[in-house]
Amino acid sequence: MNIESNYENWVSAFSLLVVDPNDGVSVKIFQECLKKMGVEVALSLAKTVFYCDYRNILEKVETPCTIINTSHDIVAPKSVALYMEKNIAGKVTSKVIDAYGHFPQLTSHYKLVEVLIGVLSL
Known part of the structure; x- marks a missing residue:
């Protein structure tokens, strides 16, 4: 299923992949935004995100x-974070939030904060 041929179904399927499927409220919010x-x-936006490759500037x-x-x-x-850690020239730290999905600001905002x-030493 792709964005162009069946947008409504794509929104439903994609949302369940990138937002914690156990968090129905956040899934619904993300679906409505899409x-x-x-x-x-x-x-x-999808073409911009998936076709852009900036690995060459990490160093x-x-x-x-x-x-x-x-x-x-x-x-x-995790492999993406490890790759970035290895290839960024400056000091890099990595933090993993125990959560599902790509949007912790929606589903795990307290953990993200x-x-x-x-990180900001507040």
Whole structure:
């Protein structure tokens, strides 16, 4: 199923993959956002995200960074974080939030805030 041929079904399926399927409220919020976005904008955004490859600039990143990901993310699995850690030139730390999906700001916001407080030393 693809974005162009059956947007409504794509929204439903994609939302369950990238948002914690056990968090019905967050899934619904994400689905509504995608529906409001519309197929044209979603397709353009998807092409931008999936066709852009900036791995070649990681070695130029000298600013200290923290990579934050969830423990169960099919969009950016642990291997992505490990690759970035290995290839970013500056100081890198990595934090994993025990959560499902790609959007901890929706489904695990308290855990995300804890990590951010720790990183920002607030």
